[in-house]
Amino acid sequence: MKVAKGLFYTKDHEWVKVDGEMALIGISDYAQHHLGDIVYVELPDVDDEFEKGEDFAAVESVKAASDVYMPVGGKVVAINEELMDDPALLNTDAFENWLIKVELVDKAEIEELMNDEDYEKFLAEEE
Template identity: 55%
Template sequence: MKTPKALYYTESHEWVKVEDGHAYIGITDFAQSELGEVVFVELPEEGDEVSEGNEFATIESVKAASDINAPVNGVIIAVNEALEDSPELINEDPYENWIIKIELEDESQLENLLSAEDYEKLTK
């Protein structure tokens, strides 16, 4: 299982990557492997607000469906449209293929998230 060091993680298996005040959100390698072959990603719309702990997208595999929760609050500034036609990208590289990009509302919320080290312990 890959768990890049520079990212923040949640117990519900999302990751957050911060770049210039923006945050990219996706699901972890562990999550994609548990789900199996991803067949569909139901994406939100640009401009939607997301809030910590609430779902903003749904990922479907052949035999499971999983709600993806926002790790932090914010407003969506971009969605990864490539996932609409090629949902399998999530399986191929879950860290390269983010789901949404948001404008962070409160950077201090990041402090509540797990480090790579803590997350690795969780999934062992």
């Protein structure tokens, strides 16, 4: 499994890439691998607001459907519309194909997430 450096991760296999007050959020390579061939992605609307831990999206594969949870609280400022037309992009590269971009509510929430090294250790325990 690929773990991208410089990102933050949750135990539910979401990732966060922070850029100032903004953050991109997606699912990890581990998540897309375990879901299998992704056939549908449901994303929120721009301007929707979510608290940390709330489900904000759904990803469906030929094997299963899975909710995606907010790793940090924020207001949606952009969605990756390419995924609506081609959900399988998540299987191609889960880190390149983010789900949403949010304006962070509380940057301190980032400190509660795992860094890439901690996430790699977490994955080793999951296997």
